[in-house]
Amino acid sequence: MTSRLKDNLCSKNNLELKNNQKKKVVVIGGGTGVFTVLTGLKKYGYKLSAIVSMADDGGSSGILREEFGILPPGDIRRALIALSNTDNKILSDLFNYRFKEGKGLKGHSFGNLFLTVLQRLTGSFQEAVKEAAKILNTKGEIIPVTLSSCRLFAKLENNQIIKGEKNIDIPKHNGLIKIKKVWLKPKVKANIEAIKAIQNADAIILGPGDLFTSIIPNLLVENIKKTIRKSPAKKIYICNLVTKFGETDAFKASDFLKTIEKYLGKNILDYFIVNVAKPKKSVFKRYRLEKSKIVEIDEKELLKTKKIKLIKADLLRENSSLLRHNPHKLSKLINQLI
């Protein structure tokens, strides 16, 4: 490559980064899905905001929630690590560390403890998240969707009611019975910072992630749905790669879309991103044990929804024993759309 061509390409990239700095991108979700999207997008120079679900009540988060009366730190921690940009890599490794030993410590995430102590020191969960973001020098802000404590409930098709995110997530119910409805109890108000981020967004990205336990809990918080609908932002929903037993068993791509539209409203989304690359057979075994299946892209059904553009692409992470989105393929695609 000639050096002039190189310079031209460099300045083109710099220009793109500069333009992106003006773009406000909001990612809404929880769990590892948000982690993937943020990890990819942070390289594009956007003004990023991650709005994170506060319905988690399992594992280390669940224990801290109960014993310290704080909001669940787990999903916030994942977003912090994803956006971390510290020179000192050990800080993000610290946030990622999970104790494998120690009575009472085993199973706890050190990042969760870090956020718990910051909450005690600052007196507020929101301040704790901001302090952690400062320490990790995050490229973007992390916003709890609500600052009020609430629980996720689900009603199944057989009218059985499941209490608590963890009992839906790791199903205590017969996973073949579909979820009819989910709601938060008590009803909680949105964090004003989440509302502002959505109002000012140029793009809003939902998913991927556990549909009923990571994505929809955000839409159940008062005013979130309404604010997304009113926002002039481009709205993108990223479909999951695999179904989840007890939550989205046997779901096709159109079922994911219809469910999101049930909670968000119809004709709101602009793009629906699905993966069409076929994974290697070797990764299936693990998913068969978990009773998960590749999400079928039922294109005919999807094309009935005229407002939404269906975006099909190879989005798979290669050389992984897990079926996951490749953050770079995903963010490259998103960058083209917004």
Place this chain on the structure above:
Amino acid sequence: MTSRLKDNLCSKNNLELKNNQKKKVVVIGGGTGVFTVLTGLKKYGYKLSAIVSMADDGGSSGILREEFGILPPGDIRRALIALSNTDNKILSDLFNYRFKEGKGLKGHSFGNLFLTVLQRLTGSFQEAVKEAAKILNTKGEIIPVTLSSCRLFAKLENNQIIKGEKNIDIPKHNGLIKIKKVWLKPKVKANIEAIKAIQNADAIILGPGDLFTSIIPNLLVENIKKTIRKSPAKKIYICNLVTKFGETDAFKASDFLKTIEKYLGKNILDYFIVNVAKPKKSVFKRYRLEKSKIVEIDEKELLKTKKIKLIKADLLRENSSLLRHNPHKLSKLINQLI
């Protein structure tokens, strides 16, 4: 004050700081005593090293030592906080935080957990301490006296043997019976960085602090005593303000000095600093409950040791409910001696 006079004073201070930068000061001890000395001295611009005892086996440190097989982090943590110079005060507050709630977390120091995780991530206790020092931007280095695990043992005058620092510190024995001898088991080698710091020191400061459980355990580590004796540094021992039941019950100033000389050797120390200010009566009550008494300065006995200069000064912390050294008075005095 005229501005020229002000300038002169400023440049005098700057000059002093500049000269101090060349001076290497080593503080040896453990517990809150080291904390006090380091807090005061860090303002004087010396090249500071804190050599810290590794004999602690009580409390949060004791649990982590047992469950994670790491060296005890408690004394290291105190030195880190004392020398911390981070712009972000919340980081040193985090290191100082102790859990008041949570099954399995209550009583743990967050700083100790921080060091435990750093040890797991770096694979070495020494590296963990260095990473923590980097995060806290410490003014000076913190050096574990040994990198090998050991226990402190004591033999009383009645030949009873006490195993473990915590059982000597919070006496399980009759506190009126004197300690005849203390030793480490197994015998452990000194951290090479401790040896180097002592060899290159311009001044070495011992104490204040629990004589048998914080100061002497450093001198019991192989080669430490010998290296201090050979070092051309000025050697200063700071006497405790109060006696400690079970450890230094009824000790006078000369008893402290004689005991240190028993473990360090005679005619090694250059200065012996004692406080001569009288504390308010209101602080005595708490100490009576703990069976502690003000250390009597038995000057006649002290003056028999001709090599050592006795330095008497008002070193008390004012407006405190505890009998503690004032770090600024203490460091000002030390600065005059070295």
